[in-house]
Amino acid sequence: MKKRYLYMLLMPGLLFLTLFMIFPLAATVGSTLFQNGQFTFSHYTQFLTDAYFLEILGTTLLVSFMTTIICVAIGFPVAYYISKLPPRGKSILLALAIFPLLTSSVVRSFSWMIVLGKNGLINNALMGIGLIQEPLSILYTPTAMIIGLVHLFLPLILITLVGVMENINHDLVEAAQSLGASRFSAFRKIVVPLSIPGLIIGSILVFVGSLTAYTTPALLGGKQRVISTFLYQNAITLNDWNAASAIATMMMIITFVVIAIMNKAAAKFNPKG
Amino acid sequence: MQNKSYGLTLFTFLVYLFLLGPLILIAIASFEPSTVLKFPLTGFSLKWYKNVFEVGLFMSTFKTSVIVSLLGNFLALLLGVPAAYALSRGSFRGKNTLNAIFLSPVLIPGIVLGFTLLKFIIISLHIPIYAALLIGHTVIMLPFIIRVIGSSLSNFDFAIEEASLSLGSSRLATFFKVVLPNIRSGIIAAVLIAFLESFNNVDISIFMSGPGISTLPIQMLTYVQNYFDPTIAALSVMLMIFTAVIMFLIERLLGLSYFTKR
Numbered sequence: 001m002k003k004r005y006l007y008m009l010l011m012p013g014l015l016f017l018t019l020f021m022i023f024p025l026a027a028t029v030g031s032t033l034f035q036n037g038q039f040t041f042s043h044y045t046q047f048l049t050d051a052y053f054l055e056i057l058g059t060t061l062l063v064s065f066m067t068t069i070i071c072v073a074i075g076f077p078v079a080y081y082i083s084k085l086p087p088r089g090k091s092i093l094l095a096l097a098i099f100p101l102l103t104s105s106v107v108r109s110f111s112w113m114i115v116l117g118k119n120g121l122i123n124n125a126l127m128g129i130g131l132i133q134e135p136l137s138i139l140y141t142p143t144a145m146i147i148g149l150v151h152l153f154l155p156l157i158l159i160t161l162v163g164v165m166e167n168i169n170h171d172l173v174e175a176a177q178s179l180g181a182s183r184f185s186a187f188r189k190i191v192v193p194l195s196i197p198g199l200i201i202g203s204i205l206v207f208v209g210s211l212t213a214y215t216t217p218a219l220l221g222g223k224q225r226v227i228s229t230f231l232y233q234n235a236i237t238l239n240d241w242n243a244a245s246a247i248a249t250m251m252m253i254i255t256f257v258v259i260a261i262m263n264k265a266a267a268k269f270n271p272k273g
Numbered sequence: 274m275q276n277k278s279y280g281l282t283l284f285t286f287l288v289y290l291f292l293l294g295p296l297i298l299i300a301i302a303s304f305e306p307s308t309v310l311k312f313p314l315t316g317f318s319l320k321w322y323k324n325v326f327e328v329g330l331f332m333s334t335f336k337t338s339v340i341v342s343l344l345g346n347f348l349a350l351l352l353g354v355p356a357a358y359a360l361s362r363g364s365f366r367g368k369n370t371l372n373a374i375f376l377s378p379v380l381i382p383g384i385v386l387g388f389t390l391l392k393f394i395i396i397s398l399h400i401p402i403y404a405a406l407l408i409g410h411t412v413i414m415l416p417f418i419i420r421v422i423g424s425s426l427s428n429f430d431f432a433i434e435e436a437s438l439s440l441g442s443s444r445l446a447t448f449f450k451v452v453l454p455n456i457r458s459g460i461i462a463a464v465l466i467a468f469l470e471s472f473n474n475v476d477i478s479i480f481m482s483g484p485g486i487s488t489l490p491i492q493m494l495t496y497v498q499n500y501f502d503p504t505i506a507a508l509s510v511m512l513m514i515f516t517a518v519i520m521f522l523i524e525r526l527l528g529l530s531y532f533t534k535r
Contacts, residue, residue, distance in 0.1 A: 005444075006363040009355035010371060013415065016352050020408050021378060024389035074288055081285045093289070094529050095520075100292055101532075103516050104473040106493045107509040111295035113497065114302055114506075119311045121298060154292060163533030183278075212382035215475045215490075219497060228384045232479065235388050245392070248385045255382055 025252070032246045043246040053230075060226040063142055063217075064210035067149040071157045071206045072199065074150070079161030080191060084170065094159060101155040109219040112148045113139060116220070140222025148216040153209050157202035164198025165191065193269075200266040207262075208255050227251055296513065303506035310503055321507040331508060333485075334492040337406075341488065342471040345410035346418075346464055352411070353418035354460075358452070360419070361426040376416045383476025386412070391480040402483040409477040414467035421466060421527070425459025426452075462526040465519050 032043045047053045082093045100108060115121045116139040123135040138144055168191060176186040217226040225233065227247065235244035302310050306318035325331055353375075360372055378386065387409065394405045429452065437447040453460070478488040487495075497505055523531065 003363070003365050006359040006365055009359035013352035013356040013375060013419075014371070017374060017378070017412065017415070020390065020394065021381070021386065021412050022374075024393040025381065025385070027393055028389045077281060078285050078288050081281050091529055093285075094533065095524070096289060096293060098529065098532050099517060099520060100296065102469055102473075102520050103296065104490055104493075104509075104512055105475060106473075106490045106497070107299065107512055108295070110493075110497050110505060110509060111299045113501075114298055114310055115295050117310075117501075119309065124311070124313075151292065151295065154288070159533045163530075166533070208382075212384055214384050214479065215494065218494070228382070231384055231388060235391070235480070241392065244388060248388050251382050251385050255380070259380070 028245045029249045029252070032242070032249050035242075043242055044250075047243075047246060047250070056225045056227060056230050059142060059224060060211060060228075063145050063149065063226065064207050066146050067153060067210040068203050068207045070146070070150050071154050072203060075154055075157040075161055075202065076195070076199070079158050079165055080187070082158070083162050083165035083168075090162075094162060097155040097158045100151070101159070105152060105213075105215040106219070108152060109148050109216045112144065112151065112220055116144050116147070139220060140224070142221070142224055144220040144222075145217050145224070145226070148220045149210045149213060152213065152216055153206040156205050156209070160202040160205065161195060161198050164195050168194045196269040197266045200262050200269065204259055204262040208258055211254065211258070212251060299506045299509045300513075303503050303510050305503045305506075308502050310501055310506065321503040322511075324504045325508045325511065328504065330487075330492050330496075331489065334487050334489045337486065338472055338489040341406050341410050342468050345407055345414055345471055346467050348407070348411040349414040349418045349467060350460075350464070353415050353463075354422060357419045357422040357426060358448070361423050362431065375419045378412050379416045383413070383474070384479075387477040387480040390477065395481070402481055402486050406478065406481045406486070406488070409481060410471045410474065413474060413477060414471050417467040417470055418463045421463035421531070422456065422459050425456040425463075429455050458526045462523050462531070465523050465526075469516065469519055 033039060033041070035042060082090055085093065113120070117123070118135045118137070118139070120139070122138065123132075126132045127135065138147075172190050173186045176190055177183060181189070212228055213226075214228045214232065217224075217229050218232075221229065228251070231244055231247040231251065234240045234247060301314065303321055304317050304319070305311065305314050306316040306320065356375055360368065360375070390405060390409045390412075394400045394408060395402060400408070433455070434447055434451055437451045438444065442450070473490060474488070475490050475494065478491050479494070482488070482491050493505060493508065
């Protein structure tokens with residue numbers, strides 16, 4: 001086909017994205033570098049010296065980091081278990097992991113409000129058996145955020161890892177065992193290294209997803225702000241467009257840096273070179 | 274393996290309890306007759322299901338959500354199908370870059386995209402909120418349309434297309450009569466996946482609600498922050514059933530392997 005036609009087919013979509021995605025993003029980033037027509041970094045230095053903002057940034061990074069670690073620690077063994085099931089069992093467990101993934105994040109966060117709330121399942125159960133007298137405040141804390149985010153992203157890392165582990169030749173594991181390796185060391189020396197690229201991709205998805213998630217922190221975090229709810233607050237509640245633009249730019253930079261670092265790592269650890 | 278590990282089986286069971294338990298609890302809670310969600314239930318009632326239909330804002334935002342998702346889907350197909358076709362059919366300079374640009378909306382944090390759209394489309398260009406909502410949803414649906422239809426096209430044997438062309442059919446007629454019918458299941462699956470993505474979206478929509486305009490997830494979010502009655506639980510159950518039906522259709526069309534590929 002003539003190249004001219006190909007470009008014609010691509011043009012409408014490309015124009016649309018340029019006008020409604022690339023241009024708004026570029027203009028937002030650009031606007032943060034000027035004040036009264038003068039080039040300046042002051043929007044950023046202002047934030048990076050503000051204790052309140054640094055605390056929010058710290059909480060966000062900590063919550064995202066904890067979420068990623070927990071997702072990996074839980075997801076890895078479970079994905080291994082699923083990947084070795086016979087086809088029927090595997091399909092059922094995969095479907096049960098995909099269903100929450102497709103369910104609205106509002107519904108999923110709300111479900112944790114029922115579980116963790118003052119009148120929630122956990123408090124009622126603990127008070128019912130007399131373990132505690134007063135209801136625990138779990139809801140509206142960073143812990144609640146982490147629980148909600150793990151619930152949100154665990155399916156993602158599960159299905160990513162199952163996708164990678166399915167391709168591991170399990171004859172290798174059996175060969176190692178028949179040559180005298182214990183089950184655990186066969187797992188550690190064969191399955192783990194071959195899963196690392198998938199593990200890194202899964203971790204990127206979870207970490208970046210947690211870093212930028214809005215619904216879960218907004219519903220479960222209470223007064224504790226994270227960077228995404230802080231962006232929303234500045235834009236909508238406080239109408240501070242300069243601050244919101246600077247936060248948006250920082251979120252993009254952090255996202256791209258994380259993706260770049262982890263992609264490098266994934267390439268380096270890829271056993272296929 | 275003969276020596277199955279019971280520990281790992283139990284662990285997997287507990288992890289699935291964590292994943293699905295809260296969703297099951299919503300379903301149970303939706304039958305609570307009193308006005309406050311609590312456990313254990315004090316009785317059994319279907320009145321909150323009825324209440325969902327009586328809260329006007331749920332019905333009107335549901336309508337907005339469906340219209341925006343369907344129209345946005347249509348726009349994304351108009352823009353995405355030709356692009357997906359060009360990207361999988363041709364080899365030309367800048368193909369990888371163009372492919373990356375078309376898939377990039379999934380990489381940009383949704384909340385950032387939502388904010389920049391608000392700032393430039395609504396405030397600077399003075400585009401009405403409803404149109405901006407539609408534009409934003411089209412942007413986020415485009416990568417899903419391109420990815421799913423692109424992978425359908427990569428499985429399509431273009432020799433069939435060549436045969437049709439060499440027998441004298443025009444390019445356009447060939448596309449509609451030969452190519453499209455062959456990738457039909459991919460297109461339907463792409464539409465369903467993009468629909469869910471748009472219908473559940475919070476990050477973009479939250480910046481684009483104005484007087485009388487809002488989507489269902491945003492309305493639910495606002496409701497949950499102010500009330501704690503079982504209406505939201507009943508509505509959630511309905512949405513979960515809806516999600517399950519769409520997921521079943523996607524599985525029929527593409528298989529579960531669509532989700533495990535990265």
